[in-house]
Amino acid sequence: MRTKGTYLSARYQRIKSRRGHAKATVATAHKILTAAYHVLNQGIPYHELGEEFFYRRDTEHTERYRRRLIHQLERLGHQVTLQPIPEAA
Numbered sequence: 001m002r003t004k005g006t007y008l009s010a011r012y013q014r015i016k017s018r019r020g021h022a023k024a025t026v027a028t029a030h031k032i033l034t035a036a037y038h039v040l041n042q043g044i045p046y047h048e049l050g051e052e053f054f055y056r057r058d059t060e061h062t063e064r065y066r067r068r069l070i071h072q073l074e075r076l077g078h079q080v081t082l083q084p085i086p087e088a089a
């Protein structure tokens with residue numbers, strides 16, 4: 001959770017923003033325990049997904065991604081109006 005730039009840190013921050021510190025801590029600990037189980041049980045190395053995992057996943061769902069970014073900007077005090085950029089010829 002405290003290590004910057006990791007999948008677990010990004011997961012903790014996403015859950016913390018919605019559910020609070022305590023639930024985010026337990027959810028992250030559960031994710032670590034699950035990963036450790038699979039590493040030990042199957043004998044496979046841990047594969048770090050990286051901090052950008054959620055952003056890459058969200059870009060597959062562009063409308064949800066767009067709404068989330070607009071909401072973030074509005075929380076920062078900006079009024080957002082989207083206008084599509086004409087495609088280059």
